[in-house]
Amino acid sequence: MNFILETLQVLLMSIWYNLESFVHLFVPRKRKNIEGEVVLISGAGSGIGRLMAQEFAALNTVLVLWDINQEGMKETARLAKESGASRVHYYVCDCSNKNEVYRVADQVKREVGDVSILVNNAGIVTGKKFMEAPDSLIEKTMEVNTMAHFWTYKAFLPAMIANNHGHLVSIASSAGLISCNGLADYCASKFGAVGFAESVGLELLATGKDGVKTTIVCPYFINTGMFDGCQSKWPTVLPILDPNYVAKKIITAVLTDQVFLLLPRTMYLFAALKT
Numbered sequence: 058m059n060f061i062l063e064t065l066q067v068l069l070m071s072i073w074y075n076l077e078s079f080v081h082l083f084v085p086r087k088r089k090n091i092e093g094e095v096v097l098i099s100g101a102g103s104g105i106g107r108l109m110a111q112e113f114a115a116l117n118t119v120l121v122l123w124d125i126n127q128e129g130m131k132e133t134a135r136l137a138k139e140s141g142a143s144r145v146h147y148y149v150c151d152c153s154n155k156n157e158v159y160r161v162a163d164q165v166k167r168e169v170g171d172v173s174i175l176v177n178n179a180g181i182v183t184g185k186k187f188m189e190a191p192d193s194l195i196e197k198t199m200e201v202n203t204m205a206h207f208w209t210y211k212a213f214l215p216a217m218i219a220n221n222h223g224h225l226v227s228i229a230s231s232a233g234l235i236s237c238n239g240l241a242d243y244c245a246s247k248f249g250a251v252g253f254a255e256s257v258g259l260e261l262l263a264t265g266k267d268g269v270k271t272t273i274v275c276p277y278f279i280n281t282g283m284f285d286g287c288q289s290k291w292p293t294v295l296p297i298l299d300p301n302y303v304a305k306k307i308i309t310a311v312l313t314d315q316v317f318l319l320l321p322r323t324m325y326l327f328a329a330l331k332t
Contacts (some may be wrong), residue, residue, distance in 0.1 A: 088309075091118055095119045095171065096173075097121040098113070098120070098123065099123040099150070099176065099179035102122070102129025106124070107133045109178065109308065110137045112140075114142035117141055120134075121169055122134060122148070125151050144169075152179045152209070158208040162213065172223075173216075173220075173222060174223065186239050198243060203249035206254065220268070221267075225258070225270070225272070226274065227250055231327075233251040236248075251275065272314070273316065276318075276320040277295055281300050295321065303320060306318060
């Protein structure tokens with residue numbers, strides 16, 4: 058009997074959430090107010106990280122920037138202040154190093170306060186075929202793109218759980234949903250990031266912490282320099298994405314508590330076809 062009731066519940070909830078998603082194709086979701094929230098962005102020294110910092114700054118948030126590039130962070134901080142951030146703090150942090158993540162996280166909590174919006178954005182790519190990639194680069198890819206998420210969650214999630222308030226944002230990749238040739242280590246790291254973020258999101262719901270939201274972002278290749286030389290076989294269907302467009306879409310997803318953001322929209326079809 059329990060099995061039948063649970064199966065029926067799953068079917069009804071699936072229908073409900075699909076109908077809700079369909080309705081929101083035409084009716085915009087209500088945006089939440091994040092003024093004054095402490096937003097931490099890793100990999101904030103350039104690219105999407107910098108653009109997201111500017112977008113969050115315009116919403117009058119307190120920004121905490123992490124990167125290994127101090128000069129890049131200084132420039133991001135300057136731009137964020139110009140965009141309206143109430144306060145900007147930046148810290149040099151190698152997210153591949155667990156002990157450094159914990160150390161800098163403790164410093165942030167002492168000097169700024171509890172982080173309420175965590176954006177795991179730092180990422181690297183070797184750009185080499187599997188057998189040509191040195192072991193050290195493969196390990197670094199997994200450490201930055203996947204394992205760093207474990208350590209930042211461990212550092213900042215407890216306060217979110219205690220307050221039942223917060224938002225976890227994982228900047229993953231379409232390569233974390235559909236594998237592609239020549240990026241074995243990158244795909245593996247992004248599959249790991251997606252699986253980890255989705256599992257923690259379900260864990261939060263199961264324990265009644267529905268005030269802590271999650272957003273998993275899976276874009277196609279973005280024109281930030283990270284994938285210089287990459288070309289799309291079908292540019293009309295799968296274009297190389299504009300960084301400003303992606304940053305704005307991510308902020309909108311956070312403000313509307315969107316769980317999954319796939320870019321461009323055709324990625325939803327490709328993901329469904331794979332399934």
